[in-house]
Amino acid sequence: MIRLDATSPDFAAQFTALVNARREADEDVARNVTHIIKRVRDEGDAALRDLTRLFDKHDLDQSGWTIDRADCLAAWEGLTPELRDALELAAERIAVYHAKQKPQDSDGIDAAGIRLGARWRAVDSAGVYVPGGRAAYPSSVLMNAIPAKAAGVRRLVMVTPTPNGDVNPLVLAAAHIAGVDEFWRVGGAQAVAALAYGTHKIAPVDVVTGPGNAWVAEAKRQLYGVVGIDMVAGPSEIVVVSDGRNDPDWIAADLLSQAEHDPTSQSILFTDDAGFADRVAEAVDAQIAQLATAATARASWDANGAIIVVPSLVEAIPLCDRLAPEHLELACDDAEALFDMVRHAGSVFIGRYTPEAVGDYVAGPNHVLPTGRRARFASGLSVLDFMKRTSFLALDADGLAAIGPAAVALAKAEGLPAHAESVAIRLRNG
């Protein structure tokens, strides 16, 4: 953990170093992923069979290529009533929030008598990647699948690695209430390639979303354009802006809720109270000791954590904008005024009773958010990621007479005579 003071003479340089520090994996996976994609494209299911044997240590022909809907239902029925209720509350709130994101079509006739507009349609099919192992989260299943269903996607496909054939019953239960249509036991770059190009068994999809390791992220990056993808994701991060009047334990817990994700996660506190900064640092150390995820949280906090003391919280906001964090908590009295100033953040959590984790699960907004300063230009996952817009135009002879001559002039100036002629021929003979 580093501690900075915004009034110190070398703060500008120190903060710039913090902003520019790279936490994303620099592993040279690109070449291996390229090779895997090529194999799946050339060999189809045979490549999936071989790579699953190699990486996941089971034989798809023995363990089965798919997870049945009946298995998902059984997993759902096997949950405790408390967990079933929690997943149902989450699913319902996520569905309500995302249904409101559906964009409006437009269709009208303008002053020149020209009809023009745009029409939104869902993609036909979407694939959701569900990681195996540490990051196999039922909440991520809901956060990816429900927006696709809200958009109107007809065919929702999930893929997940099942190392040694094992599946996570919580993930299956989430797939059940999210309404998955197909569920394949394949993972890694090979699963993304299968979704993009299709194989004999797996029909291709139009959009691939969902979290994954560096190989999955690189596969999505390489296949961007063959399919639609959600944003390339990096390690999770939180910035907390807190005055000195919070319980230091509350803020420490918030910082640790990101730190426990991964050693590359980042938690940063801005406060205008140096004494409070001390107390939070102590509380973090005390709480880490109690966590089952202590090793991860400790590694993240030590390597990437930061506490920054600012003269006033208002001065923290431009610094937050430079970080463009995935999650931004404003835990102070004047949170609303600070929120008005924020330009770049994936999601903002306003006030002392809005810990970021409540947004991870049950609040409704999506928890798939831009990381690594990408909130400067990217948005969280939404129904728009599963829809596309078709613009349209309808002219009659009068409308073409009104605006066609300008098109002819511009086409000629650009050296595109057939463009000009396709308009001019109608103006001459219309």
Added chain:
Amino acid sequence: MIRLDATSPDFAAQFTALVNARREADEDVARNVTHIIKRVRDEGDAALRDLTRLFDKHDLDQSGWTIDRADCLAAWEGLTPELRDALELAAERIAVYHAKQKPQDSDGIDAAGIRLGARWRAVDSAGVYVPGGRAAYPSSVLMNAIPAKAAGVRRLVMVTPTPNGDVNPLVLAAAHIAGVDEFWRVGGAQAVAALAYGTHKIAPVDVVTGPGNAWVAEAKRQLYGVVGIDMVAGPSEIVVVSDGRNDPDWIAADLLSQAEHDPTSQSILFTDDAGFADRVAEAVDAQIAQLATAATARASWDANGAIIVVPSLVEAIPLCDRLAPEHLELACDDAEALFDMVRHAGSVFIGRYTPEAVGDYVAGPNHVLPTGRRARFASGLSVLDFMKRTSFLALDADGLAAIGPAAVALAKAEGLPAHAESVAIRLRNG
């Protein structure tokens, strides 16, 4: 040009081959682009200076790094009144259409007493790539710059190669009315890298859009995630659905308006009238001979053109959906009914008096559209490409009491105890 008949026994296989035919450049530019990006990142302006000398044959320190606003104004004033009027009409109509795309913010309190919503903001800065040479189109300057301005982008940067130092006055004039803030004389992958990472002279931008050759497209693909980009673009294409009651010359002109773009462009006609198909094929050949762009149009039409006779136009629409064309013309009486059936197209041109070219220039909707079957999942350029959404959430103690316990249950089930604690600690002590 190939000619298919939808009633022939081998049509399904022939059409699938047409759908899957790759027209996109398979050049191995990726490695060179990776190298250029690394050089610009490491060496900054020195790399731009060297690469411009190598590729564009001029010395930036001699010819100047930037194009002044005064030069853009002078180019504008040098245009004929007809061209000035045409550009002004285009700019105004594009601005009106795109202003309506600005998304609504949401902010409300739900039944559980929880405030939640989403807020849209423009990115701070955007870079528009403007090609040199054959594809230096003022219309593309307008189509990229005006949506950025409509979104509210504060800093709009253009880059363009100026081979041998030469600039295209039409492009400068378009930059003038589009309101460019900075204009740099750099092009190729090196310009995209400079926009993404920034150099000493050029501050980085948040989003890069605009057409370019294979090197530019590959640079955008590789830098996706460092900056936002618009969709990866391939060769242009048009599908025309026509009954037998159009003038064959009109439809031939429409097909040629795409064919003249590039040898890799594609023009496809569906018609329910075999005699009309013959007449269009003859008209295409007759018109090509008259074009200044004859060589390009001929190469495109011969290699990629297609005429497909269908039993009825209704049967053409599912085939069009498989092609998911960039441009779709419906030139027939029942165009509206066909349009209702269309699922996948970048832009649709309805009726006999709506040639695609009018949409390229002055109609208002964007001419930057998804190519290569990407209309299955992608949309044309819009103000959304220059904006991003921040979701937000504000709970009080009662709201957290209502939904917090479910978050605690799910966090524990996912093995994330610090997530659970950040909520539970507030429930215990709130």
